[in-house]
Amino acid sequence: MIVLNKRLVQFIIAASVLSLLGVLFLHDDDPASASAPAPRPIDDLIRNARDELDALLAKESSNVKxxxxxxxxxxxxxxxxxxxxxxxxxxxxxxxxxxxxxxxxxxxxxxxxxxxxxxxxxxxxxxxxxxxxxxxxxxxxxxxxxxxxxxxxxxxxxxxxxxxxxxxxxxxxxxxxxxxxxxxxxxxxxxxxxxxxxxxxxxxxxxxxxxxxxxxxxxxFDARWISTGPYWALARDTCPPGSDARNAEPPTNTSGPPPMPEGFPAHSYSGYVQNWTLAKDPCAIPHIQEMHGTFIEPISLKTSKELFPMFGGSKLPMNNEILIPPAMYWTEDPFYSGGEEDHGGPWAEKHSKMMWRGAGTGGRNKKENWTRFQRHRFLSMVNGTSVRQAELSADPPPNFELPSYTHYPLGAVEDGGSLGAWVDTFSDTGFVHLVCFPAQGNKHCPYTDPYFAVRQGMDMAAQYAYKYLPDLDGNSFSGRYRGFLRSNALPVKATIYAEWHDSRLVPWLHFVPMDNSFVDVYGIMDYFLGVDGVRPGHDAAARTIAEDGQAWANRVLRRExxxxxxxxxxxxxxxxxxxxxxxxxxxxxxxxx
Structure with a gap:
């Protein structure tokens, strides 16, 4: 029989009481810290991205041989x-x-x-x-x-x-x-x-x-240029025979909200982009023809089905141009770069907000089709008023639907909370010009004015004072991407365009990829920002991606x-x-x- 020392027994009892009080104290004051947070899908994606880069760097060459x-x-x-x-x-x-x-x-x-x-x-x-x-x-x-x-x-x-x-x-x-x-x-x-x-x-x-x-x-030589007809009718022939994209007819009605993904987007891992190559390839996501201005109505159409050498700064994965670095990446104009030296202050001093300013480009947005344009959809989805309308009104917004909270269990809506109110806490986004068609001679547009206020423009260097910088396609690729990558803010990227540098950038390590429907935007921000009193954020992870992305861009995206x-x-x-x-x-x- 083991006999315990009286003082030792007293110590064990006291320690047990203090431990219990500590648990109760933490539970009462901070529910999120009562136990270790459950793993999130983005945790796995970030970890796998590091392994991907390590595998690439293992192949580095140091000499001609x-x-x-x-x-x-x-x-x-x-x-x-x-x-x-x-x-x-x-x-x-x-x-x-x-x-x-x-x-x-x-x-x-x-x-x-x-x-x-x-x-x-x-x-x-x-x-x-x-x-x-x-x-x-x-x-x-x-x-x-x-x-x-x-x-x-x-x-x-x-x-x-x-x-x-x-x-x-x-x-x-x-x-x-x-x-x-x-x-x-x-x-x-x-x-x-x-x-x-x-x-x-x-x-x-x-x-x-x-x-x-x-x-x-x-x-x-005669390239047999084509200047009429829906772009998708031409584009789908570049997809494999028998594929869904090849068989998808161009939409006959481009009014109203686009068809949003049911459940998780294609090529995602529990709702977040996993295969970046397929997630931005129209042949792999044929529904994109109904939710991107390139296919709804491009600004201009002069296309050929002939194969001949042509160099350009960006292209759809289905196009046959030869990519070179975009001219706006080579320029030192701060309008595109934010300046070659000024890449933003320390992370801790940045605003914990999402910043976007830009024009309503993407193609010829008109009264009958603007609801299918990507920039308009994104700005509506990160506008608290529009989100509240989607939450509460029998008359939903004209250009998006909210994702299923079953697939995206957001902290903001736990216990009856408002997603729109939470969006208002972090979103500083807006159009600086609505780019009406036909042009109105000013920055406004009669059919989109009820939904979007025209905001004051902001230099790129000033945008670097914010932590989260979404980057969206316009008429083609976004010329801001290299500048965002070289800043120490976090680019959140959605695109269907290929660029010269794609094989040297690793999603979830150098930037955050976003589905072109944007249904994952709330989950992305929920992960990084968290929700006060409900679940913790991952600010350190956001900072790591931002700073690692900057260091990598300064290593592999230089002018050299x-x-x-x-x-x-x-x-x-x-x-x-x-x-x-x-x-x-x-x-x-x-x-x-």
Whole structure:
């Protein structure tokens, strides 16, 4: 029998009483801290994102030999001529050199391996808006002064001394242009896959040809431009046969609220974006045709089903342009960047709010279709008055429906709370111009004035004083994205557009992805902000993503990284346009083994 010391017994009893009182005290004053918070889906997504980046960085190359080996492993062919000089240029500019970062180049150029090089060269030199490189210097021609052409020429010329002769047709419109049928692209890609051969070293050559001087006023080839009809009717043919998107007819009625997701959005994990690639691909989310201005009615339509080389700053995943860094990313204009040096004050000094200012762009929003436009929907969904109307009124808002609280159990609505009142506590968002169609000659619009007040504009640098910066498509991609990433605020990104840098950014690690329906916006803000007295927020997680994203952007989205990307892209492009492309390559590393 064990006999306890009397003093020890007294100590145990006292400790037990104090422990019980502590539990009761915590329970009474802070229900959220009475027990460890239950895991949230976003916790898993953030953790998995870190693993994804670690796997990428494990492939980093530090010399030409490693880079060439990794190229052959990933691409199935020898690197292009000049690859060694490109690697030296990248490393001299302190680049993080991971072959996966250049996947977009090979995705974009792949179909052109199925077209005869002579045809590609003729198409390229015959286009109206073209940047040409000859003897290590770049020039350009266009129909008139175009700011983006000047900037793209400047970017190309900054690396032109390293480049072979070539011609680059440029898309000068906001909207993407090429929509080649899926079957045609698949045929070209079959030829590309068949060409992936590591040619014997003795058969490989490394010299690019000289091209004749550019023609000032060439006779253009016929791209068979299409300027009428619903965009979706053209776009769906780029999706695989038998897919839901391919079979989806364009909507006949674009008034009223769009069809919001029933349950969790596609390609999500418990309601939050998991597969970022599919979540922004119209072929994988065909309902997007009814809730995005690109498909409702774009500002302009000049589209071709022909495959020819055309470079542009953004595109839909279904388009066939060749991506280059957008001109507005290359400019140092603070309107787009917020300034190259001023990226916002310390996190702790920022407003714990969501900030957005912008115009009601996205296409031709009209009285009969504005309720289907993405920017209008988002601003309604983060407007407390509109949300209260959706909660309480038999006459719901005209352009959105609230998500199911079963799928998104929000702290704000526990115990009968008001979602709209909670939204008011964090949302500072508004249009600075309603962009009416037809134009009204001012910032207002008679059919949207009842729903949106026109707000005062705000410089990007001033927006960095807020913690949460949603970024939304306009007529195409958002030119603010790089600036937001390089700030120390947290970008919350929704888009259907692809950009040059997509394979080097990891969602949930460098930014927060948002579904294009925006049904997850309340859950995202609930996770990061929490709800006073109901559930804790995750401010530290928001700060980590914001600051890690900034550090990463300053590592892989610098002006030098844009030069490195364009340099590599144009080496690859010049090879595709050469008749000897199957034996053009870099093999010096193999010769010296």
């Amino acid at each position: 490693d880079a060439a080996r990794r190229y052959r492993e990933r691409r199935g062919r020898h690197p292009p001529p000049g690859f060694d000089a490109w690697v030296d240029f990248a490393l001299a500019n302190n680049a993080t050199l991971v072959e996966d970062f250049f996947d977009q180049i090979h995705h974009d150029l792949g179909p052109f391996w199925g077209v005869e090089p002579a045809t590609l060269r003729w198409q390229a030199r015959s286009f109206q808006h073209t940047i040409s490189v000859r003897n290590g210097s770049a020039s350009f021609r266009s129909d008139r002064d175009r700011r983006w052409m000047v900037l793209w020429h400047n970017l190309t010329n900054s690396v032109a001394r390293h480049l072979p002769d070539l011609d680059m047709p440029i898309n000068v419109m906001d909207e993407s242009r090429l929509l080649v049928k899926w079957e045609a692209i698949e045929g070209h890609m079959a030829r590309e896959r068949a060409s992936r051969v590591l040619a014997p070293v003795e058969n490989v050559t490394d010299g690019y040809p000289q091209l004749p001087e550019p023609v000032l006023d060439p006779e253009p 990284d844009m030069q490195i990307y364009v340099y590599r892209l144009l080496l690859e492009y010049a090879r595709v346009l050469d008749e000897r492309r199957n034996v053009l390559g870099y093999v010096d590393d193999l010769l010296h083994d």
